[in-house]
Amino acid sequence: MKKIVILQGSPRKNGNTDLLCDEFIRGARENGHEVEKIYLKDKNIHPCVACDYCRSHEGNCVFKEKDDFEEMIQKVIAADVLVISSPVYFYSLTAQMKTAIDRFYAREQEVKNKAAYFITASAAPTEEYIQTAIAGFRGFISCFENVNEAGIIAGCGAAEKGDVTEMTAFKKAFEMGKTLN
């Protein structure tokens, strides 16, 4: 049994990435894994202010007692599998996701030994158009010790909520959840 944490960076509940997450979860639960999906849109996470307080205070952020990041990062640290879910916004990730990512600055040493997945969706029709967003995911996970890419699920050509249900990415999400080991 693996512990899976999904950071869901879309502001749209039941949108395309959210539906892909739910298929991934359905597959993973069928296989006996434990999954938690965290909606970043519902969390109060202050952007990193680059004060470097964490560098001289054992990774404690100035916002540690003031917002929801600490609770979230504890779950990420404890997880075997980390799923980054964000639609493509201006060739990149959403503000909600990027804000959370920047706060990992204080905790880079503690995030290690995980499989990492990227779940995304875009209005653009093919993966060719979303390489910059994929590079954002890859750059992020490259910062941590033994955090390795395990899969990418991309619903390209999805603009309206629900478009993704007709796509092969929808089946792929279930299969990747189910075959996760």
Ligand SMILES: Cc1cc2nc3c(=O)[nH]c(=O)nc-3n(C[C@H](O)[C@H](O)[C@H](O)COP(=O)(O)O)c2cc1C
């Ligand atoms: C602010 C904003 C920026 C977007 N930028 C892009 C983009 O650069 N490329 C693209 O293909 N789609 C872009 N889209 C479309 C979304 O990626 C697409 O609608 C996706 O299915 C949304 O996923 P969600 O339903 O999980 O939120 C953008 C949408 C918004 C609201």
